[in-house]
Amino acid sequence: MPWPFFLGHAAHRLIAYLYGVHHPHHRVFYNKETLVGILRKERLGDPARLLSNERNLRPDITDVTARQVFEVKPWNAQGLEEGQQAARTYLSAFNRALASVAPFEGGRDFQGEILVRFAQGQFIWRLEWRTLVPGVSQYRWTRSARRFASEAEAYRAGQWVDLS
Structure with a gap:
């Protein structure tokens, strides 16, 4: 694996692991679980409300307990722009599927x-x-x-x- 990909993969794994360490009693999913899978496993909303291009999206960190989503990206302008777009996409999809249940929002205060x-x-x-x-x-x-x-x-x- 090329070194930059290795470092990116390592960053994602470590950050996700440490999120779990800091939130041990939360129901948290990491980027191996799709939006459909999260909704079904947690019995939240209606997965049929997801658009076809949203069904297999995999947020980097989804905290179901806190109703927060995080996208993990490199610390640069491009990473910020791509991260904001991905987070908006995840939130739009989750909140459309949830309808009247408490909405998800962009995660905060994790460093x-x-x-x-x-x-x-x-x-x-x-x-x-x-x-x-x-x-x-x-x-x-x-x-x-x-x-x-x-x-x-x-x-x-x-x-x-x-x-x-």
Whole structure:
């Protein structure tokens, strides 16, 4: 897998995992479940109200308990634009299918960071994400400027190389 795709996939998986950690009692679906599947499993609304092009859409994070949807995108202007469009599409579809049930909205207030060492590599990687616009969590990767023996050492040093 090309390195940029690997980092994007890793970001999606880590952010989704940490969302679940921060919301352990919520019913949450990740990008493996379609809109139809979520509606059916949760017995929400009427999946028949979805348009044909919406049925197989897979939001990155769907929190049924909080009625929030998040799209995870890179931390740049293109990522923000694509994320907002995707979030609008998911929300429109969900809320049309729900009819009179409490509507979904764009997720808010989800941010964090985590340090990672890939496959016992020599550098420490930092993944940061922020939800500055409802429904869009944007992420960025940085890498330690030098080799460190531990994630704690790298964090204390605070020497990160921007990979954009």
